[in-house]
Amino acid sequence: MADKKERGEKSARGDRPKGITVKKSENFSEWYTQAITNTEFVDYTAVSGGLAFRPDGYFAWETMQRATDALFKEVGIQNVYFPMLIPERLLNKEKEHVKGFSPEVAWVTHAGDSKLDERLAIRPTSETIMYESYAKWIRSWRDLPMRYNQWNSVIRWEFKHPTPLLRSREFLWNEGHTAFASQEEADLERDVILKIYEMITRDYLALPGILGKKTNKEKFAGALASYSIEHLLPDGLVVQGPDFHSDGQNFAKAFEITFIDRDEQRKYVHQNTFAISTRELGVLLATHGDDKGIIIPPRIARIQIVIVPIYNNENMATVLMQAKALFMRLGVKFRTHVDDRDIYSPGWKFNEWELKGIPIRIELGEKEIKAMDVVVVRRDTGEKIKVKMADIELKIGELLNEINSNLYMRARKFLEANIHHAKNFDELKDTIKGRGGIVQAPWCGSTECEDKVKEESGAKISNMPFDKQGDIKGRKCIYCGNEAKHIANFAKSY
Amino acid sequence: MADKKERGEKSARGDRPKGITVKKSENFSEWYTQAITNTEFVDYTAVSGGLAFRPDGYFAWETMQRATDALFKEVGIQNVYFPMLIPERLLNKEKEHVKGFSPEVAWVTHAGDSKLDERLAIRPTSETIMYESYAKWIRSWRDLPMRYNQWNSVIRWEFKHPTPLLRSREFLWNEGHTAFASQEEADLERDVILKIYEMITRDYLALPGILGKKTNKEKFAGALASYSIEHLLPDGLVVQGPDFHSDGQNFAKAFEITFIDRDEQRKYVHQNTFAISTRELGVLLATHGDDKGIIIPPRIARIQIVIVPIYNNENMATVLMQAKALFMRLGVKFRTHVDDRDIYSPGWKFNEWELKGIPIRIELGEKEIKAMDVVVVRRDTGEKIKVKMADIELKIGELLNEINSNLYMRARKFLEANIHHAKNFDELKDTIKGRGGIVQAPWCGSTECEDKVKEESGAKISNMPFDKQGDIKGRKCIYCGNEAKHIANFAKSY
Numbered sequence: 001m002a003d004k005k006e007r008g009e010k011s012a013r014g015d016r017p018k019g020i021t022v023k024k025s026e027n028f029s030e031w032y033t034q035a036i037t038n039t040e041f042v043d044y045t046a047v048s049g050g051l052a053f054r055p056d057g058y059f060a061w062e063t064m065q066r067a068t069d070a071l072f073k074e075v076g077i078q079n080v081y082f083p084m085l086i087p088e089r090l091l092n093k094e095k096e097h098v099k100g101f102s103p104e105v106a107w108v109t110h111a112g113d114s115k116l117d118e119r120l121a122i123r124p125t126s127e128t129i130m131y132e133s134y135a136k137w138i139r140s141w142r143d144l145p146m147r148y149n150q151w152n153s154v155i156r157w158e159f160k161h162p163t164p165l166l167r168s169r170e171f172l173w174n175e176g177h178t179a180f181a182s183q184e185e186a187d188l189e190r191d192v193i194l195k196i197y198e199m200i201t202r203d204y205l206a207l208p209g210i211l212g213k214k215t216n217k218e219k220f221a222g223a224l225a226s227y228s229i230e231h232l233l234p235d236g237l238v239v240q241g242p243d244f245h246s247d248g249q250n251f252a253k254a255f256e257i258t259f260i261d262r263d264e265q266r267k268y269v270h271q272n273t274f275a276i277s278t279r280e281l282g283v284l285l286a287t288h289g290d291d292k293g294i295i296i297p298p299r300i301a302r303i304q305i306v307i308v309p310i311y312n313n314e315n316m317a318t319v320l321m322q323a324k325a326l327f328m329r330l331g332v333k334f335r336t337h338v339d340d341r342d343i344y345s346p347g348w349k350f351n352e353w354e355l356k357g358i359p360i361r362i363e364l365g366e367k368e369i370k371a372m373d374v375v376v377v378r379r380d381t382g383e384k385i386k387v388k389m390a391d392i393e394l395k396i397g398e399l400l401n402e403i404n405s406n407l408y409m410r411a412r413k414f415l416e417a418n419i420h421h422a423k424n425f426d427e428l429k430d431t432i433k434g435r436g437g438i439v440q441a442p443w444c445g446s447t448e449c450e451d452k453v454k455e456e457s458g459a460k461i462s463n464m465p466f467d468k469q470g471d472i473k474g475r476k477c478i479y480c481g482n483e484a485k486h487i488a489n490f491a492k493s494y
Numbered sequence: 495m496a497d498k499k500e501r502g503e504k505s506a507r508g509d510r511p512k513g514i515t516v517k518k519s520e521n522f523s524e525w526y527t528q529a530i531t532n533t534e535f536v537d538y539t540a541v542s543g544g545l546a547f548r549p550d551g552y553f554a555w556e557t558m559q560r561a562t563d564a565l566f567k568e569v570g571i572q573n574v575y576f577p578m579l580i581p582e583r584l585l586n587k588e589k590e591h592v593k594g595f596s597p598e599v600a601w602v603t604h605a606g607d608s609k610l611d612e613r614l615a616i617r618p619t620s621e622t623i624m625y626e627s628y629a630k631w632i633r634s635w636r637d638l639p640m641r642y643n644q645w646n647s648v649i650r651w652e653f654k655h656p657t658p659l660l661r662s663r664e665f666l667w668n669e670g671h672t673a674f675a676s677q678e679e680a681d682l683e684r685d686v687i688l689k690i691y692e693m694i695t696r697d698y699l700a701l702p703g704i705l706g707k708k709t710n711k712e713k714f715a716g717a718l719a720s721y722s723i724e725h726l727l728p729d730g731l732v733v734q735g736p737d738f739h740s741d742g743q744n745f746a747k748a749f750e751i752t753f754i755d756r757d758e759q760r761k762y763v764h765q766n767t768f769a770i771s772t773r774e775l776g777v778l779l780a781t782h783g784d785d786k787g788i789i790i791p792p793r794i795a796r797i798q799i800v801i802v803p804i805y806n807n808e809n810m811a812t813v814l815m816q817a818k819a820l821f822m823r824l825g826v827k828f829r830t831h832v833d834d835r836d837i838y839s840p841g842w843k844f845n846e847w848e849l850k851g852i853p854i855r856i857e858l859g860e861k862e863i864k865a866m867d868v869v870v871v872r873r874d875t876g877e878k879i880k881v882k883m884a885d886i887e888l889k890i891g892e893l894l895n896e897i898n899s900n901l902y903m904r905a906r907k908f909l910e911a912n913i914h915h916a917k918n919f920d921e922l923k924d925t926i927k928g929r930g931g932i933v934q935a936p937w938c939g940s941t942e943c944e945d946k947v948k949e950e951s952g953a954k955i956s957n958m959p960f961d962k963q964g965d966i967k968g969r970k971c972i973y974c975g976n977e978a979k980h981i982a983n984f985a986k987s988y
Contacts, residue, residue, distance in 0.1 A: 045627060046584055047614065050577030052627050055642070058573045078796075079552045083544030083664050084578075084616075084647060085600070090540055103606045106579070108616065110601040111651035120541065122578075122602065122616070133539060133546050142835065148549070153578060153646070157605035170577050302572075341636065 019355050023291050028235040036164050036285055039294045039356050049162035049169030053278075056356065059302035061172060061278055064204045065151060068174060068276060071196045072149055077176060080148045082129050085120040090128040094254040097127060100221020104157045122155040127222065127273065130177050131255040138179060138269060140260045145185065146269075147178040165282025166239055166494050173277035179269040181261060183248065186270040190227060190244055193274045197229055197242035200276065205284045206297040206407035207231060208415050209241050210438075210489060212463030217447050220273070224248040230462040230489065231283045232415050236436025238462040238491040239283060242276035287411050288380075293355035295379055297407055298400040304335045305396065306353045310346045310365035322369050326362070326392075333393055334400070354379060359403050360396065380406050419489075425478050428490060429457040438491045440468065442484030444477035453479050459490040513849050517785050522729040530658055530779055533788045533850050543656035543663030547772075550850065553796035555666060555772055558698045559645060561793075562668060562770060565690045566643055571670060574642045576623050579614040584622040588748040591621060594715020598651045616649040621716065621767065624671050625749040632673060632763060634754045639679065640763075641672040659776025660733055660988050667771035673763040675755060677742065680764040684721060684738055687768045691723055691736035694770065699778045700791040700901035701725060702909050703735050704932075704983060706957030711941050714767070718742040724956040724983065725777045726909050730930025732956040732985040733777060736770035781905050782874075787849035789873055791901055792894040798829045799890065800847045804840045804859035816863050820856070820886075827887055828894070848873060853897050854890065874900050913983075919972050922984060923951040932985045934962065936978030938971035947973050953984040 018038050024031040036042050041057040053061060069079070085108060092098050101124045108120040123129065130148070138146060153172050162169055176193065180186040194211060201207040209229035219226035223245035231241050251257070252268035261267050288295040298304050307327055311319035323338050330336040337358075339349050346363070353361055363375040374392065376385045380403050387395045418437030422428040428439045439459065443449060454460055468487040475484040512532055518525040530536050535551040547555060563573070579602060586592050595618045602614040617623065624642075632640060647666045656663055670687065674680040688705060695701040703723035713720035717739035725735050745751070746762035755761050782789040792798050801821055805813035817832050824830040831852075833843050840857070847855055857869040868886065870879045874897050881889045912931030916922040922933045933953065937943060948954055962981040969978040 047577045047579050053575040055572040058575050078549040081547040081552050083541045085541050106602045107604040108600045109603045112597040
């Protein structure tokens with residue numbers, strides 16, 4: 001192009017934007033660290049394991065949060081807010097629960113210069129503080145179901161190496177806490193909530209996942225049964241996404257949450273809890289990104305379209321004016337930004353916006369203005385498309401949807417390609433140690449076999465996929481050879 | 495009415511809903527405690543000074559929060575999120591700031607069973623953790639202005655008797671933290687933000703307030719100057735509402751937040767901070783409520799309209815069906831609820847919804863169905879209005895606006911009636927000790943006089959109202975008689 005030289009001169013810094021220096025396929029762990037911080041999505045802070053969400057990162061969370069919240073409200077769930085500090089004696093009320101959480105609780109012991117009479121836990125989750133109030137608020141069957149949710153931040157002091165977003169010491173989440181008059185009614189909620197989480201992860205985050213039931217060993221501390229959406233990361237490790245816990249009457253008994261039923265008998269309520277967290281953003285960045293940077297799915301991108309004007313000293317005024325005009329036109333419908341910084345060359349800008357994962361770039365120069373078209377570049381495929389100015393809104397709308405679908409389908413293909421089968425335990429071990437990913441295999445249901453598999457292969461059962469349980473008849477446990485009760489997904493995990 | 499007896503029989507519990515047992519004018523403090531908890535708006539919890547926001551309470555917060563957030567975005571502010579835990583050494587970086595906050599900081603000293611190397615403060619406010627990142631993120635004038643905001647919860651361990659919502663140990667708020675290249679630019683933000691807060695308090699909370707500048711003694715710890723909206727409560731005490739702080743370069747110097755300006759010189763940024771919190775909900779309940787209960791302004795009411803069907807055994811099916819039809823019609827546009835509980839009489843229900851402050855009640859019985867109208871009852875005035883079914887949406891829409899205006903005007907009248915003037919310091923003392931409220935008087939600007947007034951009358955300077963500073967010429971300080979520099983509002987405060 002004719003204006004190449006001018007552009008080069010304009011680049012005061014000269015260098016490329018601070019990018020990613022390793023290949024995703026060669027060193028995923030280092031790639032991930034660079035990808036989440038060099039892209040201004042999040043950043044490390046002075047507190048170990050605590051992240052700052054920068055505008056792009058927080059916008060993504062806020063958008064998925066509001067979408068989830070709207071669906072919760074649609075199905076009748078109401079928001080509440082409970083204190084972040086929980087007195088130690090409350091935390092101790094449910095035996096399994098405290099065993100699960102107390103090793104990672106952050107304890108407040110002093111206020112100002114005074115030592116507190118009783119230690120206070122920063123909530124690792126809010127069952128114990130919420131359910132004491134539930135016991136007070138629920139009196140009769142008329143008060144049920146009580147379906148409350150809160151959006152907040154929690155602290156879990158991981159002692160293992162924290163991984164930003166995927167395993168942070170503080171994370172943002174929803175915690176739904178519902179109470180019903182019967183177990184049947186409580187159980188009906190499960191598919192509704194899992195469906196909401198599945199829609200959000202698919203439609204907003206472009207993330208596939210495997211829905212299934214957790215094993216007793218891996219279930220939530222205090223629950224009867226847990227269900228999850230499991231994600232597979234590019235390094236072949238599995239990470240647990242949103243989850244749903246059927247608590248039965250465990251907490252109801254510990255906290256005396258009772259009601260007078262229609263038959264005038266006093267009964268314990270039946271409870272569920274469920275959550276989706278900022279961990280999903282880690283999964284998203286890890287899944288969609290490439291060697292050029294991260295890729296933010298269009299629905300949660302703070303900037304969906306960046307317009308990069310291409311000009312030289314002669315045509316600068318015209319091109320910038322046309323870029324502004326296009327911005328105003330697209331801005332009505334899409335989150336649009338014009339990059340008119342005069343110190344960087346177009347090439348520098350292309351690199352920077354690719355690094356930051358903006359879904360669509362529009363290049364607009366004198367040639368395009370004359371031809372009444374623009375060059376539209378997809379971040380997900382790199383494809384360059386000439387689009388007539390007259391069709392621009394329509395085409396961009398289509399493209400944003402297509403990018404979301406493509407990101408989702410690409411991730412699903414990867415997931416499906418990495419679900420392996422094994423004839424025997426040796427094959428399972430080999431696969432886990434070799435290419436990694438998930439080995440789907442029959443399991444007898446005993447914790448003993450589950451422990452042995454973990455010990456000998458490093459793989460845990462991530463969950464037992466809902467859609468595979470039909471295949472079970474006549475099959476034998478991959479470890480002990482006894483009759484299998486479930487098809488389980490074995491994988492190493494975060 | 496003919497169905498009175500049936501209604502009486504239907505009331506299984508017989509009694510009135512758990513209401514408020516004292517008169518607001520006779521014992522405001524007890525009235526307030528009952529008003530906020532007996533109405534299911536908020537509730538006490540097991541942790542001292544920590545409240546649970548129940549659905550009505552959280553809906554009110556969420557609604558004012560989203561409205562504020564939308565206005566912030568409109569003026570170019572972006573959301574971020576920073577960790578809730580702040581290392582002690584960071585908190586100590588700005589001298590005035592740490593002096594102001596450390597006496598009320600909740601300290602985390604342990605994680606699980608391990609003692610931490612360094613104590614971590616639960617944020618009382620986030621300057622110190624945010625500004626360390628700002629120092630890293632801001633490089634050149636091109637990065638400015640940087641206008642970030644976060645919505646979170648903070649802990650300030652009040653040792654005085656905490657008052658729910660008005661002075662809670664944990665509260666929800668926004669904290670805006672912006673950085674500019676020049677003080678002039680930074681100062682321009684002040685009126686924009688105060689206008690946003692004024693709009694939210696007026697249009698959503700129906701609350702008037704007095705805009706003005708705080709004195710040096712009362713300003714934010716670390717700021718050059720603070721500005722506030724002050725509210726007057728029914729007991730004659732003043733409470734500080736939303737505020738805005740001009741921080742100048744204080745924090746910039748402590749945290750080394752510098753940028754290379756257009757002239758290639760390295761300079762410190764100029765900063766502002768601003769906040770609105772859940773305290774506003776306390777002011778709102780205290781201001782609008784009456785002896786029957788609280789009154790929730792329509793825009794933030796989770797339920798705006800409650801339909802109470804009035805029926806006997808014969809016409810029950812017809813009336814309930816018509817109530818449902820009306821619900822479906824109104825539900826399209828307004829947050830509507832039908833109270834079809836069969837154990838309570840209409841009278842019982844009227845009392846309960848008045849207690850909970852639902853803005854509009856609609857009574858619908860056989861008589862109304864035949865006449866094709868309904869009885870609409872305003873919570874704010876108690877007025878009963880017959881409305882033709884054909885006009886119902888229009889009329890309800892008008893009424894909701896009218897209720898908001900009326901609540902606002904009523905509160906403003908009270909505020910104006912309680913701004914007093916004093917010829918001399920004895921009059922000021924008498925007024926403060928007698929009927930209370932605000933005494934507006936000239937002040938020389940010295941902290942000495944400010945301290946003396948406090949000592950001798952109990953009144954602090956809440957702020958110096960913007961719209962009264964023209965009146966200052968030739969006036970003398972109410973305490974020392976020297977030339978006055980400001981008109982100040984003296985009042986006792988929470």
